[in-house]
Amino acid sequence: MAKYYFESIKGKSPWYNFAVAVLALLVFGWLIATIIRFYAGFWITGLNHSITWGGSEVLFVLFVGLSAGSLLISALGAIFGQTEYKILSRVAALNSVLFMAAALMMLISSWGRPDRIFLPFYNINPRSMLSLNAFVYSSYITVGIIYLWAQLKNSEKWSRILAITAVCTAIFVHSGTGFIFGVINGRELYFSSLTPLAFVIAALSSGTALAMLILHYSFKATKRKIDPRFFLQLSKVMLGLIFFVFFIVTIEHLIHMYVPEHYAGEEYVMFSGSFFTYVFWIQLYGIGFILPIIILLYPKTRSKLGWILTASVLHVVGILGERILFILPGQFRYIPILPGYEFFSNAYGDGETITYFPMVTAWIQYIGVIAFVALAYLLLIKWLPLLPQEAKLIKPAPAPDLLIEEGNGEEEGGEEETDAGAAEAGAPA
Amino acid sequence: MSSNEQSKDNQKVEKSGFDRRTFLKMSGALVAAGVTIPALTSTLAPAGLASSGSKSGEEEGVKWTMVADVSKCDPECTICEEACADENNLPRYEGKLSRYNPYWLRIVEAKQEVTGVDTDEITLPVMCQMCDKPPCTHVCPTKASFIRDDGLVMIDEHRCIGCRYCVIACPYRVRYMIFKDTPDDQWTNHKVPKLMRGVASKCTFCVHRIDDGKLPRCVVDCPEGALTFGDRNDPESEVAELLMPGTSTVLRPNLELGVNVFYLNL
Numbered sequence: 001m002a003k004y005y006f007e008s009i010k011g012k013s014p015w016y017n018f019a020v021a022v023l024a025l026l027v028f029g030w031l032i033a034t035i036i037r038f039y040a041g042f043w044i045t046g047l048n049h050s051i052t053w054g055g056s057e058v059l060f061v062l063f064v065g066l067s068a069g070s071l072l073i074s075a076l077g078a079i080f081g082q083t084e085y086k087i088l089s090r091v092a093a094l095n096s097v098l099f100m101a102a103a104l105m106m107l108i109s110s111w112g113r114p115d116r117i118f119l120p121f122y123n124i125n126p127r128s129m130l131s132l133n134a135f136v137y138s139s140y141i142t143v144g145i146i147y148l149w150a151q152l153k154n155s156e157k158w159s160r161i162l163a164i165t166a167v168c169t170a171i172f173v174h175s176g177t178g179f180i181f182g183v184i185n186g187r188e189l190y191f192s193s194l195t196p197l198a199f200v201i202a203a204l205s206s207g208t209a210l211a212m213l214i215l216h217y218s219f220k221a222t223k224r225k226i227d228p229r230f231f232l233q234l235s236k237v238m239l240g241l242i243f244f245v246f247f248i249v250t251i252e253h254l255i256h257m258y259v260p261e262h263y264a265g266e267e268y269v270m271f272s273g274s275f276f277t278y279v280f281w282i283q284l285y286g287i288g289f290i291l292p293i294i295i296l297l298y299p300k301t302r303s304k305l306g307w308i309l310t311a312s313v314l315h316v317v318g319i320l321g322e323r324i325l326f327i328l329p330g331q332f333r334y335i336p337i338l339p340g341y342e343f344f345s346n347a348y349g350d351g352e353t354i355t356y357f358p359m360v361t362a363w364i365q366y367i368g369v370i371a372f373v374a375l376a377y378l379l380l381i382k383w384l385p386l387l388p389q390e391a392k393l394i395k396p397a398p399a400p401d402l403l404i405e406e407g408n409g410e411e412e413g414g415e416e417e418t419d420a421g422a423a424e425a426g427a428p429a
Numbered sequence: 430m431s432s433n434e435q436s437k438d439n440q441k442v443e444k445s446g447f448d449r450r451t452f453l454k455m456s457g458a459l460v461a462a463g464v465t466i467p468a469l470t471s472t473l474a475p476a477g478l479a480s481s482g483s484k485s486g487e488e489e490g491v492k493w494t495m496v497a498d499v500s501k502c503d504p505e506c507t508i509c510e511e512a513c514a515d516e517n518n519l520p521r522y523e524g525k526l527s528r529y530n531p532y533w534l535r536i537v538e539a540k541q542e543v544t545g546v547d548t549d550e551i552t553l554p555v556m557c558q559m560c561d562k563p564p565c566t567h568v569c570p571t572k573a574s575f576i577r578d579d580g581l582v583m584i585d586e587h588r589c590i591g592c593r594y595c596v597i598a599c600p601y602r603v604r605y606m607i608f609k610d611t612p613d614d615q616w617t618n619h620k621v622p623k624l625m626r627g628v629a630s631k632c633t634f635c636v637h638r639i640d641d642g643k644l645p646r647c648v649v650d651c652p653e654g655a656l657t658f659g660d661r662n663d664p665e666s667e668v669a670e671l672l673m674p675g676t677s678t679v680l681r682p683n684l685e686l687g688v689n690v691f692y693l694n695l
Contacts, residue, residue, distance in 0.1 A: 038627070040609075041608045041609040041610065041626040041627060042529075042591075042608045042626075042627065043526065043608040047606070047608075048528055049528070049529070049605055050602070052593040052596045052597060052606055111591045111627070112589070112590070112591020112592075112607075112626065112628055113591040113628060114591075116571075116588075116589075116590045117590075119571045120570045120590065123571040123572045124572075125567075125569055125570060125572045127567045127568070128567065128568045128569055128594070129568070130592060131569075131570035133570075134570065180594070184564075184568075184597055185564065185684065186598060186599060186600025186681075186684065190597075330597075331597065334602075335600065335601070335602050337555065337600070337601050337602065337680050338539055338553075338681075338695075339683075340542055341540060341542060342541075343537060343538070343539050344539065344550070346537060346538065348532050348602075350535075350537050
């Protein structure tokens with residue numbers, strides 16, 4: 001049995017205070033931008049009649065996905081007695097709560113009437129997945145908080161029960177989020193029964209990648225020790241999951257391409273040379289799938305910590321591309337309301353491909369929500385004992401030749417550290 | 430429709446035929462048997478439209494139907510679009526903001542794709558198709574989008590949270606977000622509520638006019654008589670006669686949403 005001692009960080013260095021101050025400012029910016037958006041109306045975010053779900057929804061699904069992975073890994077570990085993942089479990093529970101909160105912040109601040117936030121709770125439409133998700137999301141946050149609390153109280157029994165509950169809720173949350181988009185049968189690029197599954201698996205893989213980044217940089221910044229073999233094990237889990245997402249996304253597109261009715265839509269995404277073509281081939285397939293798979297398979301890179309972290313960053317960036325493809329192309333492509341007819345453009349944008357780029361207010365909102373996650377993380381690891389003092393693997397090493405060569409790998413990891421890890425990494429204790 | 434309005438409706442209809450005592454008894458019975466009210470509403474609501482439809486309405490309910498004859502639609506004419514905007518206080522912004530103008534009824538120009546043939550351009554008005562199985566209403570998380578007893582798909586703008594799910598789910602793209610509050614000087618018809626920013630909106634078949642026994646504004650204003658409106662459950666109605674030959678078509682029939690807007694000569 002591995003035993004870990006958790007301890008809060010000191011958080012007294014000027015860098016820490018500086019990071020907290022900057023992040024608090026950005027979160028305040030989010031609040032102001034949301035109020036402006038509410039009073040001015042949608043037009044201030046760059047949305048238009050055709051593109052009504054924009055960047056906010058992309059980030060919403062990305063955050064919902066990121067909240068999952070680490071929680072599922074650690075909770076599954078708890079359920080099946082894989083104690084080595086316990087090191088992850090407190091941070092994972094915290095992540096799930098924070099990212100879910102961020103996702104809801106993003107979603108609700110993107111509504112036209114965020115002042116009516118409680119309406120979905122008493123006007124339930126059982127046919128609407130979004131309506132049911134109001135309950136699923138709120139129970140997910142509640143379960144996450146209780147799960148965290150049970151772990152802080154060191155209650156083995158309750159941690160285990162809540163781990164099971166959290167996993168069940170997480171499955172509902174992620175397939176439910178995929179459901180929202182999969183059921184839209186009027187738009188061929190949305191309609192797919194694979195969406196919920198693809199969403200769950202992509203959530204697992206990107207969540208695992210993010211968990212590795214957060215753990216590594218949290219330990220590095222606080223000068224605590226973590227056994228590199230831990231990352232080696234997680235990277236194998238991640239590799240399997242990346243293969244799985246790769247497989248699902250590919251067959252989904254192939255099946256759509258086979259249908260003449262849907263081919264035009266797939267062609268628009270994959271071969272038309274539009275923005276989404278680049279997102280699809282470079283961001284999703286290149287950065288998100290191929291590069292991480294090569295890194296995690298090639299013998300010279302697969303056992304080096306720096307490369308594993310690089311692969312994690314690449315995969316998270318790639319999954320951001322998947323989320324973009326999830327939300328936007330279905331709206332960019334006009335709906336053929338009269339199949340077999342060619343449409344001429346009009347004031348409303350029939351027959352043409354519409355352009356959309358988020359305006360400043362929207363960007364302030366996006367950055368503010370990301371800052372919220374980082375800020376809450378920094379403050380909570382200071383106030384609560386969430387990070388282990390030292391993370392050691394008690395189990396024997398898998399094989400001698402897989403031992404990590406420390407040092408040279410880490411520098412490369414440091415350079416690659418971008419959006420996802422940066423906020424947490426930039427704050428030494 | 431609230432129960433107040435229903436009882437008002439009852440009043441109007443019943444007073445003509447009964448004396449006060451019978452009417453009071455009748456309303457007492459109505460209050461007691463609240464279950465029957467929905468059934469009654471569906472028969473009373475169309476009573477305003479002076480047509481012989483009320484009898485068949487009692488049996489099957491009304492089926493409000495719009496029939497658009499595409500061959501009569503003039504490509505240069507935008508009168509229905511303007512009439513719709515005027516009737517429903519749809520804001521018309523100038524310049525850059527004009528891309529946020531909502532079009533509850535929009536005129537679409539299309540051309541059939543026939544290889545080797547240079548087909549003629551056609552224009553057709555596209556408004557809410559008032560589906561029997563509306564995807565927008567199925568996905569609405571707050572039931573702000575609902576089906577009225579007479580089958581019209583409506584939006585309660587005070588319940589809409591502005592999540593835009595319905596706008597995405599609508600297969601005809603006839604739902605419009607309201608991007609800004611309507612300026613007061615553009616709120617001309619006070620029978621239609623002023624459009625609120627941040628909520629979804631769409632064509633209502635001019636429900637306020639239907640309830641007053643009038644035809645939708647686009648139907649009235651069309652100079653070519655391309656639009657026809659009525660209850661197709663009434664076999665003598667104009668729409669039923671137009672649909673009788675069985676040559677009408679609907680938009681995206683493969684979705685099987687049970688739409689109530691039909692196109693002739695498409």
